[in-house]
Amino acid sequence: MTTDEINYxxxxxxxxxxxxxxxxLPILHDIQHEFGFIPEQAISIVAYSLNQSDAEIFGVISFYAHFRMKQTGRHVIEICRGEACQSMGSGALEAAAQSQLNIEYNQTTKDNNFTLEPVYCLGNCACAPSVKVADKVYxxxxxxxxxxxxxxxxxxxxxxxxLA
Structure with a gap:
């Protein structure tokens, strides 16, 4: 897609x-759904259209962990860092995952296959430690x-x- 097509x-x-x-928020969700992230130029377009400042739009994007401003890998793997998961070994899982993928949290593998992200509860405490990929919790x-x-x-x- 060209820049003009993205802006359009x-x-x-x-x-x-x-x-x-x-x-x-609905606008930001739709933009992220369309592109997989919120392109930088979206900030100015949204701000101008809603009569807000770029700083206000960026503030909302940066406040919510769900929003991303850069492309992720094909698979976003979220590792739970909540207390239950920590008590059941998520620290060792984090270290193993980072070592295996050769990335830290909020980074993407060189082949653009995986992005690794921390989350603070997946609501699966009885089966800790847990990870989530797309809409599936393991x-x-x-x-x-x-x-x-x-x-x-x-x-x-x-x-x-x-695939769903």
């Missing part, structure tokens, strides 16, 4: 929702299961969430 698509999304009460995760999971995911050419 962003403006279409904004125009479709800008008259809703509290339009900013419980009682350990380094061996993690390797099997990433091996399986690596065979997919699209995001697992798109």
């Amino acid at each position: 698509k962003i403006q279409q999304i904004v125009d479709n929702k800008k008259n809703l009460p509290g339009a900013l 419980g009682r995760m350990n380094s061996e299961k993690f390797t099997k999971l990433t091996d399986t995911l690596a065979t997919y050419k699209i995001n697992v969430g798109e």
